[in-house]
Amino acid sequence: MTARSVWRTPVPAWVKRIAPLTLVIAAHAVVLLGLLSLAPVRNALNVPAVLTIDMIRPPPPPPPPMPPVARKEPPKPKEVAVARTLPQPVPQLPLLVAPADAPSPVVIAEQPETPRVAPPVEAAPAPAAPAPAPKPPAAPKVVTAVEYVRAPQPQYPATARRRGEQGRVMLRVLVNTQGQPERAEVQQSSGVAALDDAARRAALQALFKPHLENGQPVPVWAIVPIIFSLEG
Numbered sequence: 001m002t003a004r005s006v007w008r009t010p011v012p013a014w015v016k017r018i019a020p021l022t023l024v025i026a027a028h029a030v031v032l033l034g035l036l037s038l039a040p041v042r043n044a045l046n047v048p049a050v051l052t053i054d055m056i057r058p059p060p061p062p063p064p065p066m067p068p069v070a071r072k073e074p075p076k077p078k079e080v081a082v083a084r085t086l087p088q089p090v091p092q093l094p095l096l097v098a099p100a101d102a103p104s105p106v107v108i109a110e111q112p113e114t115p116r117v118a119p120p121v122e123a124a125p126a127p128a129a130p131a132p133a134p135k136p137p138a139a140p141k142v143v144t145a146v147e148y149v150r151a152p153q154p155q156y157p158a159t160a161r162r163r164g165e166q167g168r169v170m171l172r173v174l175v176n177t178q179g180q181p182e183r184a185e186v187q188q189s190s191g192v193a194a195l196d197d198a199a200r201r202a203a204l205q206a207l208f209k210p211h212l213e214n215g216q217p218v219p220v221w222a223i224v225p226i227i228f229s230l231e232g
Contacts, residue, residue, distance in 0.1 A: 140174065140218070140219040140220050140221050141220055141221070142172075142220070142221040142222075142223065143211060143220045143221070143222055143223070144222075144223045146175070146208055146209070146211070146222040146224070147208065147209040148206060148207065148208060148209070149179060149207040149208065149209055150205075150206055150207040151206060152199075152202035152203050152205065152206040152224065152226060153202055153205070153206075154198050154199055154201075154202035154226050154228070155198055155201075155202070156198070156228060157194040157195065157197075157198050159194060160192055160194045160195055160228070161230065164230065165192045165194070165195065165228075166190075166195075166228050166229050166230050167190030167191055167192055167195055167227075167228055168188075168190055168225060168226070168227045168228070169186065169188070169189065169190045169195060169196050169199035169225070169226045169227075169228070170186075170187045170188035170223065170224075170225050171184050171185065171186060171187060171199055171200065171203050171223070171224040171225070171226065172184070172185045172186075172187040172221055172222075172223060172224075173185075173203050173204075173206075173208075173221070173222045173223075173224050174219065174220075174221055174222075175208045175210075175211065175219060175220055175221075175222050176210075176219050177210055177217035177218060177219055178210060178217070179207055179208040179209055179210045179217075180207065180208075181203055181204050181206060181207075181208065184200045184203040184204050184224075186199075186200065187223070190228065192228075195228045198228070199226040199228075202226060203224050203226070206224075208222060
């Protein structure tokens with residue numbers, strides 16, 4: 001058999017199916033041997049053995065647009081039929097013709113009213129002037145000369161008599177218009193209280209003649225001296 005006849009021998013079918021797979025495996029083996037030969041170089045350069053590849057994710061799709069909001073249309077105005085009223089004809093009134101011999105109308109003039117005169121108003125009488133206030137009575141004056149209807153009769157106090165006390169008391173006695181004493185005041189004391197009190201009591205029990213001025217009795221202050229003495 002010659003060489004030319006050998007090459008022309010047909011290749012089996014299973015060889016044709018395995019041949020591509022064999023080539024792929026051989027290529028991977030060559031690549032693996034190349035990587036192993038580069039391991040010392042990778043260690044010297046401190047290149048990491050694992051390479052991480054981050055895949056950039058595409059941005060999320062935009063949200064779908066919002067559907068437009070339907071606007072409510074305003075209600076249409078209602079059409080209202082307007083009743084048209086036709087102007088009614090004005091009836092013509094018959095013309096009235098006055099006869100020629102009709103009497104002319106008489107016009108009566110209105111008489112003006114006579115103005116009424118108001119009766120005269122009598123003036124109110126002027127109020128009477130108030131009566132003058134009565135003058136206050138004058139203060140009683142002091143008199144020294146008086147007359148007695150019943151003279152004072154003083155009682156000598158026993159205690160003053162035993163002690164030998166004596167003296168003169170000057171009294172100021174208010175005598176009214178009837179001659180009665182209303183009040184007795186000590187104007188000058190005797191120096192002994194018992195004698196002063198006895199003189200006041202005696203003056204209030206006395207009775208005087210009313211003092212007259214212009215024939216009229218008037219009240220006065222009468223000066224009454226009373227003496228207490230053991231000699232008499």
